[in-house]
Amino acid sequence: MSVEHDRSTNDRRPSRLTRAGDRQETASKLLASAARTSYDPLIEIDWEAPVPGDLYGMSPEWCSLYGTPMWDEMTQQQRITLTIHEAASIAGTGIWFEMILMQMLVRDIYFHDPSTAHVQFALTEIADECRHSTMFARSAAKFGVPSYRPKTWIRTAARPFKATATGSLAYGGTLFAEEILDMMQREFMRDTRVQPLTRTVSRIHVVEEARHIRFAREETVRRAANITRFQQARVRFVLAVTAYFVVTSLVNKNVYAAAGLDAEAAIHAAKNNVHYHDMVRRGCANTVEFLTEVGLIGGPSTMLLRRAHII
Incomplete structure (x- = not known):
C-alpha cells in the first residue's frame, strides 16, 4: 500500500516545465539579477557607427523567402535589404506587443503591495520593456527603414485584449511573443x-x-492551476487567436517591395515556404510544450495554431 501511495504522490509532482517557486522568492532573485546585469541601450549601443553594406539585417535562414526559388534568384543586395526590412518588421511587432504587455502588467499589480518583490520586479520589467521598445524603434531608424507595425485593424482588435486580459491568458500570451523573438x-x-x-x-x-x-512562466503556472474548465476553454481560444496574430504579423507585406521584389509573387512564395514554416515551429516549440503541459493548448483552438504553423 505504501508503494502505491508513493507512486500516486510522484504522479502528482509537477514536471520540470511546470514548477513554480515561491512568488516573492522568485521575484527577489530576478531583482538581484536585474541589479547585476541590465543595460541602457542609449549608452551601450554605438548609434553613430556606420551601417556596413555587406551584412544581413538578421540571420538569412529566418527570412520569409529563404529556401524558395525567389530567394535563389535574388541578388545579394536584395537579400541584405530584405533581411534588414524583415528585422525591422519583427522589431515593430515586438514594440506593439511590448506595449500590450506593459499595460497588462500595470493592471495585474494595481492592487498589490508595492513593497513586495513581486510588484517591484513587475515594475522593473515594465522599465525594461520601455527601453527595449525605444531600442527597437531607434535601430529601425538607424537602418533607414520604415516603422513597420501590424495592420491597423489588428492593432484595433487587440484593444480589448490589452484592456482586459489577466492571469494565465495575459502571461501565456506574453510567452508566445517573447519566446519566438528570444529564439531568433x-x-x-x-x-x-x-x-x-x-x-x-x-x-x-x-x-x-x-x-x-x-x-511569465511561473505566473502562468500559478494562474492556470486555479481556473475552471470553462475558463480553460476560453483561455485556450483567446490564446490561440493572440498567438496567430503575433506570429502572422512578424513580417509586414510591405518589406518585399522595399527590396525591389514583385510584392504579390513574394507574398505567395512566403505563404508557401515550408522552410519558414519549419523555422516558426522551431521558434515556438518551447512555448507550445510548456503551454500544453499547463493545459492552455488543446482542443479546437489548435486549428488556429496549425494555420499559423506554430504546431
Missing part, C-alpha cells in the same frame, strides 16, 4: 554575417528577456 535573437547575436547593430540589440534583449520569460 539568440541566433542573430551569434551570427557574424549579421549587422553589428542587430547583434548588439539582440544580445541586450536576450539577457534581459530571460528574466521576463521566467517571471
